[in-house]
Amino acid sequence: MTTPQSPVLALRDVHLTLSSRAGEVHILHGVNLAVGPGEAVGIVGPSGSGKTSLLMVMSGLEPATSGTVTLAGESLSGKSEEELARIRRETVGIVFQSFHLIPTLTAIENVAIPMEFRGLSDATARATEALKRVGLSHRLDHYPGQLSGGEQQRVAIARALAAGAKVLLADEPTGNLDQDTGNAIIDLLFDLKTREGATLLLVTHDRSLAARCGRIIEVRDGKVSEGA
Template sequence: MTDPVLTLTHANLSLDGNAGRVDILHDVSLEVAAGETLGLVGPSGSGKSSLLMVMGGLEQATSGTIMALGQDLTAMNEDQLARFRRDNMGVVFQSFHLIPTMTALENVATPLELAGARDAFDRAEAELRAVGLGDRMDHYPSQMSGGEQQRVALARASAPRPRILLADEPTGNLDETNGEAIMDLLFGLRDRHGATLIIVTHANDLVVRCDRVVRLRDGRVETAQANSAETKAAE
């Protein structure tokens, strides 16, 4: 493995709910190499999405350390984490999370503008064209299908050219045809920008395309193994 871009050491996550404190992640230690595509799998409630959120600093680990690109996420406050994500990470959610009052172009340009990019709209247009939405840039989310909205979300996540791309069930709300298209686009964006890709998924078609698969159960890493070249070639 090359030098890791992400290192989790004895990471734990507990959250307070209506029924009291709930332990979600238990003593997770894991490394993710630069340029690797890692799949996070396991049954519902196993902690996959929570682990992804901890990796991205969207949830703060209760204990342990999370190192990303040589920086300790567990030592950062919310503002520092937001700036770190802005500069280094792209996140794609199952439910798109587009801003409904903005066009596709404005949705993609917004993180670039926040980062101070002078060519924000030019880069946003290029990313939308790359995901096949050159003719939908002036449309609002409500005027687009689910597959089109997820393409906008992909363009928004990739436009800042992040070093780490996190995807939480990116095909979960899509039909088979749109899901396959989003998978191809996701891996294409990874290749185009050279990002490390971490995916939470139940879709076996996505799992077999990953370099390595980490299986969780009850908030613990059950197995972590590389996909064989034969497995990926069969896909």
């Protein structure tokens, strides 16, 4: 008899309220969600529904106003910024629509720097291997400005996976790419997810893309439901 695996990510009655000039804005309303190890979950919903905010709360980049978020067995509640940063470095890889590469660092330096912050002595070797896995072994010493959009997103994916992230959060990762390049990036994400055994949460406006995931979560007016 097999024992059910604990969720790698769990949200319990999560609310998110932010302040604005017009007053408080209620973004997430009582979100409950559990994601198991190795799952692929597509997150869909209209613009402004709270999809990106949900990812921010999952990663601890935005603290929940109330409720609990547990990531890889650790509760994010009450953690200091230093503790949250440590959990992210050890657990989460994030791929944004805008690549968020440091323009003054080469591809290998962009991938290695998060691991250097963790004190890993083999950061450069890991970065080299990660860039090789995404097909950029010939671009190690190139700066972001010397790379195409698709290549920059590959660097971002390599950075997310190089340190052995258990959870990969992707927020519209093809939004700034043409269709063919975007399709290649998505194929790469799913291939690496399978090979690395990582959990993938993919925010997308494209339901056909979300359908490649094992589950679809729909966010509408700050509430989450299983999509069709």
